[in-house]
Amino acid sequence: MRYSVGLFKAPLFAMKYPLLRSFADLLPELGQYDAIIDVRSPLEFAEDHVPGAINCPVLNNEERIRVGTHYRQVGAFEAKKLGAALVAKNVAQHIEMLFYSHPQSWKPLVYCWRGGNRSGAMAHILAKVGWPVTRIDGGYKAYRSHVNTELTSLPATFHYQVLCGPTGSGKSRLLRTLVQQGAQVLDLEQLANHRGSVLGNVPDSEQPSQKWFETGIWHALRQFDPDRPVFIEAESKKVGKLRVPDSLMTCMRASACTVIALPLADRVHLLLDEYAHFVQDAAHLTHQLDLLAPLHGKDRIAQWRMLAESGEMPKLVEALLASHYDALYAQSVKRNFSELGSATMLPLADGSTQTFEQAAAQLIATAT
Structure with a gap:
C-alpha cells in the first residue's frame, strides 16, 4: 500500500x-x-x-x-x-x-x-x-x-389521535402506557419537561430551549410511520414557556379526539402521586398558588394556602380541580378542538396499572 x-x-x-x-x-x-x-x-x-x-x-x-x-x-x-x-x-x-x-x-x-x-x-x-x-x-x-422548514409540513403527513380529559384524568400516564405497548406517541409535555399548567414545572429541572423543544418534535416525527396513528395529548399553544409549532397545533385541533374519564377520587390520588414534590415542599406550592391570584382573588388563594400549609393536600387538589382546572380545561378544549363534539368516550374504572393497560390496548385496536 x-x-x-x-x-x-x-x-x-x-x-x-x-x-x-x-x-x-x-x-x-x-x-x-x-x-x-x-x-x-x-x-x-x-x-x-x-x-x-x-x-x-x-x-x-x-x-x-x-x-x-x-x-x-x-x-x-x-x-x-x-x-x-x-x-x-x-x-x-x-x-x-x-x-x-x-x-x-x-x-x-x-x-x-x-x-x-x-x-x-x-x-x-x-x-x-x-x-x-x-x-x-x-x-x-x-x-x-x-x-x-420540515416543521412547517412534516406534522401534516401524520394522522393523530388526541387524548382529551380534565386534569388528573391520566392522559400522560396513558401516553406512557401506549409507548410501552408499541404505539407511536408524541409526548409534548415530556419533550418540554413541563406538565402544562401553572403548577407544571418539574422540580430542580429547567425546561429546554425553544430550539431544542422543536428539535425533539422534529426528531420524534421523522421516526414515525405515516400509515400508523400518532397519539398525542390535547395541549394549548404553550407548554410552560415553550410554544408548540403552529403547523402541529393546526393538525392536532382538527384531529379525532378521545375523552378520558376517571373518577374524582382516582384523579386526586393520581395528581398527588405525580406532584409529590409539592407535598414535600409546601412553601414552593404556596408560591405557585399565588400566581393564580389574578384569576381567583386573594381570599380564595388564602384558603388554598391554608390547606397546603396544614398538609390537607387531598382537599386542596379537589378544590383546585373544582374551581380552577376543570372549568379552564373545558373552555379550552371546546374552543380549540373542532372534533370534540364527535369524540369517543373512554371511561376508566380506576387508576390501576391494569386499567391503563387495558385502555391503551383498546385505543391501539380501535385507532384509525
Missing part, C-alpha cells in the same frame, strides 16, 4: 477527506456515522444540537469570548493566532482522551456554527490522521434551517 509523506502517515485514499456534504444529503445516513461531533462551545450545544451529537468544543465558552474580544480590540491576525493555539490544544486533547483508541475505520461527522473555521480545523486534523471524516456544509445553521 502506498503512503503519503508527512507528519501523519496515512493511505493515499484518505487524502480525499474531509468530505463536505449538505445536511439534506446526510440526513438519511446519519445513523451510519460512528459519532456526530459538535465542536461548538458548551453553551451553543446546550441550546440546540443535532440529535445524538456529542460536544467536543474546540473553543470552550470562555475561550470563545476571549478570541472574540481579541478580534475586536487587537485585530483579526492576532485573534486568529490566539484561536489557532487554543483550537490545536483542544483538538489534541479530544484525540488523546476520546478518539485515540478508535480504529482507522471510525467514521465521524463534524459540524460547527456555519461549517467554517472550527469544524474545518477538527475535520482537517482527523482526516490527516486517516479517519474518513465528513463535515456538514453550512454547519448547525444549515441543520436548523432544515428543521424549521
Whole structure:
C-alpha cells in the first residue's frame, strides 16, 4: 500500500477527506456515522444540537469570548493566532482522551456554527490522521434551517389521535402506557419537561430551549410511520414557556379526539402521586398558588394556602380541580378542538396499572 509523506502517515485514499456534504444529503445516513461531533462551545450545544451529537468544543465558552474580544480590540491576525493555539490544544486533547483508541475505520461527522473555521480545523486534523471524516456544509445553521422548514409540513403527513380529559384524568400516564405497548406517541409535555399548567414545572429541572423543544418534535416525527396513528395529548399553544409549532397545533385541533374519564377520587390520588414534590415542599406550592391570584382573588388563594400549609393536600387538589382546572380545561378544549363534539368516550374504572393497560390496548385496536 502506498503512503503519503508527512507528519501523519496515512493511505493515499484518505487524502480525499474531509468530505463536505449538505445536511439534506446526510440526513438519511446519519445513523451510519460512528459519532456526530459538535465542536461548538458548551453553551451553543446546550441550546440546540443535532440529535445524538456529542460536544467536543474546540473553543470552550470562555475561550470563545476571549478570541472574540481579541478580534475586536487587537485585530483579526492576532485573534486568529490566539484561536489557532487554543483550537490545536483542544483538538489534541479530544484525540488523546476520546478518539485515540478508535480504529482507522471510525467514521465521524463534524459540524460547527456555519461549517467554517472550527469544524474545518477538527475535520482537517482527523482526516490527516486517516479517519474518513465528513463535515456538514453550512454547519448547525444549515441543520436548523432544515428543521424549521420540515416543521412547517412534516406534522401534516401524520394522522393523530388526541387524548382529551380534565386534569388528573391520566392522559400522560396513558401516553406512557401506549409507548410501552408499541404505539407511536408524541409526548409534548415530556419533550418540554413541563406538565402544562401553572403548577407544571418539574422540580430542580429547567425546561429546554425553544430550539431544542422543536428539535425533539422534529426528531420524534421523522421516526414515525405515516400509515400508523400518532397519539398525542390535547395541549394549548404553550407548554410552560415553550410554544408548540403552529403547523402541529393546526393538525392536532382538527384531529379525532378521545375523552378520558376517571373518577374524582382516582384523579386526586393520581395528581398527588405525580406532584409529590409539592407535598414535600409546601412553601414552593404556596408560591405557585399565588400566581393564580389574578384569576381567583386573594381570599380564595388564602384558603388554598391554608390547606397546603396544614398538609390537607387531598382537599386542596379537589378544590383546585373544582374551581380552577376543570372549568379552564373545558373552555379550552371546546374552543380549540373542532372534533370534540364527535369524540369517543373512554371511561376508566380506576387508576390501576391494569386499567391503563387495558385502555391503551383498546385505543391501539380501535385507532384509525
